[in-house]
Each structure stands twice: as C-alpha cells, then as structure tokens.
Amino acid sequence: MTERPDAAVGNATLSARDIDAVLAACRLLVAISVRSLGAVEDRLNLVQLRILVVVSSRPGIGMGELATATGLHVSRVSRACDRMVAAGLVNRDEDPRDRRGVRLSPTATGRAVMKEISAARRRAIRPALQRMTDDQRAELIDALTIFAGHADEPADVDLWAAGWTTKSDETDTQRSEK
Numbered sequence: 001m002t003e004r005p006d007a008a009v010g011n012a013t014l015s016a017r018d019i020d021a022v023l024a025a026c027r028l029l030v031a032i033s034v035r036s037l038g039a040v041e042d043r044l045n046l047v048q049l050r051i052l053v054v055v056s057s058r059p060g061i062g063m064g065e066l067a068t069a070t071g072l073h074v075s076r077v078s079r080a081c082d083r084m085v086a087a088g089l090v091n092r093d094e095d096p097r098d099r100r101g102v103r104l105s106p107t108a109t110g111r112a113v114m115k116e117i118s119a120a121r122r123r124a125i126r127p128a129l130q131r132m133t134d135d136q137r138a139e140l141i142d143a144l145t146i147f148a149g150h151a152d153e154p155a156d157v158d159l160w161a162a163g164w165t166t167k168s169d170e171t172d173t174q175r176s177e178k
Helices: 016-039 046-057 063-070 074-086 108-131 134-150 167-177
Strands: 090-095 098-106
Touching (some): 016 108, 046 063, 046 090, 046 098, 046 108, 063 074, 063 098, 074 090, 098 108
Antiparallel strands (some): 090 098
C-alpha cells in the first residue's frame, strides 16, 4: 500500500461539491447493494443474510464470535442459525476444542447464495462502466483506489458483515460468468 500523506494535505481545496460527489457515488453503490439482496429475499431475511455473509468470510466461526461480528445478541444469532441449518445454508459442527461450543460454516448452497448476490451487484455495475470510455474507467479505478487507500477504515467494521465481497469472490464470480 502506498504511504498516506499528511491528513492536512489538500484540505484547502476541499469543497462541498467534492463531498457531495462522493456521497452521490456512495448512494448509488449502496442502492446497487440493496437491490442485489432482492435476488435472495425469498430464501433468507436480512438477519440471516448478515449471518451468512460473516460465516462465509470466517468458516469455523463460533456462535459468540458471530454474535459480536454481526452486532446481534447471541440468542438471536442462535435462533437464526437454527433456521439456516434447517434451510441448508450453514453447517453447525461441534467445536473440537470445546464440546459445548459449535462452529459454523457455509454449505454449498450458502456459498451459492453469496455468489448470486455478488453476481447481481456485478451485473448492476457493468452497464455504467461500459458506457464510460477506457480513459474514464481507468481514471475512476485510479481515483477509487486512491480514495480507499486514504480512507480511515474503522477497526471494528468487518466489510463482510456489511456485505462487501473480496477479490477471491470476484475471481470465483468471473469464472462462473464465463
């Protein structure tokens, strides 16, 4: 990662228009993310989706860790996981280190649901990128990369818990789209 310049650099030219432009892009990306959930809303609710996202990113996670990662009470997580096990979305296995505990991992069906959401997001983003010139697209990618590199990501935020995919998912989705 590149070295971050002093936070004061560039503040003199920062305008409300700059912030508004970034917020508009954020609204669009959030809207795309929310719409992508429609692809699976008949199979799981939002709480179950949050759980599936975290379990998919951390196979073998324990119930207490999952409750912390999702910001939900452990009893609510436990009830939701019961329904998700019955629906074939997650596996619940005995914790080999603590027989009282369980470890959760996604099933093939659960992984397929996550890929379906990622594919829906990719399909929604693709048309806007295709309407851009090669130069515009390159500038956007450079700007987003720089922006992400300069942003202070909260240490307690798990991007998976927020529903964002990783490069490994992108590679899997690209393979499945071919």
